[in-house]
Structure formats: C-alpha cells, structure tokens
Amino acid sequence: GALGDKIYAGLFHPTAGPVNLYEARFASGKQRILAMAENLVCPWPGCKVPADRCQVHHLDAHKNGGQTNPSNLSTLCSYHNGVNDDGARARRREKSRGRMMRHRGQVKLVTPGGKLLGNTHDLSTMGAMDLI
C-alpha cells in the first residue's frame, strides 16, 4: 500500500506497445446500468425480455479480443446471447442466426444475409440512444 502511492508500473509488449492491465472480463455495475439504459428490452428483433432480466453481452466477443467497455457492450436475453453468432458456429458448421453489432451508435442484428434489423418493440424506441 505505501509503495502504491509513489510507484507507477506499466507493462509493454515488444511489438504491440502498452498493455492495458485493467481490462476486465465482466461488466462493472455501472457498465450494466449503461447497457440497460441503452436498450430497455433485449435488442434482438421480436424479443420482449426486459433489460433487467438480460445478460450483458460483448458485441465483439471477449474471446476474440473484444474489450469490456460501454461501446462494446449490450444487453441480450440469455437465449439470444446463446444463439448470437460470435464466429464459433461457422467453426462448428452450424447454421448462423446472425450477430449483434453496433451500427451508427445503435445495437442491431446483422442477419446471415447481411441485413441490419432492430427490435421494433415499443420500448425499443425509448432507450438512451433514441433520446439524443
């Protein structure tokens, strides 16, 4: 504790540069609240699960290098978090149902055919990103 007041430590990769030592695997409480404020229901088209019953999902999968920061996080219900295609389905030769991504600031489903779809639930137009 006493040394922490006087010493700064950093880790540097020889070719990638500074390493973020504060990356977290799971969203913090504040990040969860931000994600719920953005999408009041699961943003998967047709879903009705309220945000407070959703999981926090990494839009770019954490296992693929996606960061745990607000712009890479969204709520998704447990079912749609499970069927979201983060690349593993192609490796397992399973049919993709698409994946969630951020497009022009909002979280949308990209279908396997490349079409962008949002949830049309009434509460989907009342999230924080729809109010600005």
Ligand SMILES: [Zn+2]
């Ligand atoms: Zn859902």
